[in-house]
Amino acid sequence: MISATSFCGVEFGNPLILASGVWGSAASSLARAVENGAGGVTVKSLSLAPRAGHPNPTMVGTKTYFLNAVGLSNPGIEAGKEELRRYKELAAAPLIGSIFAGTADEFAQLAAAVSVSPIDLIELDLSCPNVGREFGEPFAYSAAAIGAITRQVKSATRVPVSVKLSPNAWNIAGLAAAAEAAGADAITAVNTVSGMAINVRARSPVLHNKQGGVSGPALFPLALKCVYDIYERVRIPIIGTGGVTTGEDALAMIMAGATLVGIGSAVYYRGAEVFKKIRAEMEGIMAEEGIKTLDEIRGAAHRACP
Numbered sequence: 001m002i003s004a005t006s007f008c009g010v011e012f013g014n015p016l017i018l019a020s021g022v023w024g025s026a027a028s029s030l031a032r033a034v035e036n037g038a039g040g041v042t043v044k045s046l047s048l049a050p051r052a053g054h055p056n057p058t059m060v061g062t063k064t065y066f067l068n069a070v071g072l073s074n075p076g077i078e079a080g081k082e083e084l085r086r087y088k089e090l091a092a093a094p095l096i097g098s099i100f101a102g103t104a105d106e107f108a109q110l111a112a113a114v115s116v117s118p119i120d121l122i123e124l125d126l127s128c129p130n131v132g133r134e135f136g137e138p139f140a141y142s143a144a145a146i147g148a149i150t151r152q153v154k155s156a157t158r159v160p161v162s163v164k165l166s167p168n169a170w171n172i173a174g175l176a177a178a179a180e181a182a183g184a185d186a187i188t189a190v191n192t193v194s195g196m197a198i199n200v201r202a203r204s205p206v207l208h209n210k211q212g213g214v215s216g217p218a219l220f221p222l223a224l225k226c227v228y229d230i231y232e233r234v235r236i237p238i239i240g241t242g243g244v245t246t247g248e249d250a251l252a253m254i255m256a257g258a259t260l261v262g263i264g265s266a267v268y269y270r271g272a273e274v275f276k277k278i279r280a281e282m283e284g285i286m287a288e289e290g291i292k293t294l295d296e297i298r299g300a301a302h303r304a305c306p
């Protein structure tokens with residue numbers, strides 16, 4: 001019942017894809033997501049130079065949310081490209097190359113560099129909330145920055161480009177429209193939302209970085225509303241990401257307007273087989289509700305009134 005999904009001209013075996021960062025950038029872990037049912041994968045954001053990321057502790061998980069400040073640790077574009085090449089030897093599912101930089105020029109350089117890899121889509125991580133001390137506020141808060149970076153990247157590559165936005169921005173739909181006007185082919189919504197955890201016994205923040213990005217179930221209703229609002233404003237397709245943990249969540253994302261659905265923290269909550277589990281749950285609900293295809297329900301929440 002869930003069939004292949006076409007996105008920016010790329011054929012995904014199913015709409016459930018691994019979100020950036022959760023399983024790093026190693027070819028073998030990305031391929032593991034595909035073995036477990038992912039229709040495509042996103043590599044952890046790659047920067048020009050290798051990055052060590054923040055000191056530990058960088059992550060804390062609870063029943064309702066996951067909080068991380070990994071700090072964009074990655075092996076850098078040259079080593080990363082080798083992993084992307086190896087991934088294509090291990091798996092056939094489409095590969096999304098996520099990139100991160102501090103300036104529009106660097107984003108364009110990275111886009112050109114990653115485009116010689118066998119990637120199907122480029123994702124611009126403009127929205128990491130955890131590296132503010134180094135890079136200032138995320139580009140994803142500013143229509144002007146989103147527009148400038150998107151335009152420069154589009155002139156540096158022929159690979160379709162998705163712009164990843166932040167739920168911290170107050171006007172995410174307007175910012176998605178700025179990306180679309182600058183030539184973006186798609187929107188990824190959303191990255192983590194800023195948050196923190198405090199260890200009461202130690203009287204101190206849990207993460208070394210003090211603040212981090214909230215993902216997992218607590219992010220879901222925020223992400224859903226972001227996708228819903230963006231779908232009303234733009235015509236380009238959306239990767240709906242944020243807190244999707246069950247088949248019901250994934251169907252809600254599609255009804256809000258998503259074409260692909262990103263799965264990140266749910267791998268911590270439900271194990272590596274989460275992609276297969278979510279797909280089976282989606283198909284169960286679709287059978288009960290007489291839904292034959294996902295196209296039939298995409299954006300359905302915009303047409304209905306409770």
Ligand SMILES: Cc1cc2nc3c(=O)[nH]c(=O)nc-3n(C[C@H](O)[C@H](O)[C@H](O)COP(=O)(O)O)c2cc1C
Pocket residue numbers: 019020021022044045059066068070072098125128164190191192214215216217219241242243244262263264265266
């Ligand atoms: C440990 C961890 C690392 C992440 N690293 C990245 C990253 O490198 N680039 C990026 O764009 N998003 C990164 N994200 C954000 C996810 O791709 C996703 O947008 C977010 O976690 C919300 O989805 P989820 O609730 O399904 O995890 C990371 C998330 C987590 C939990």
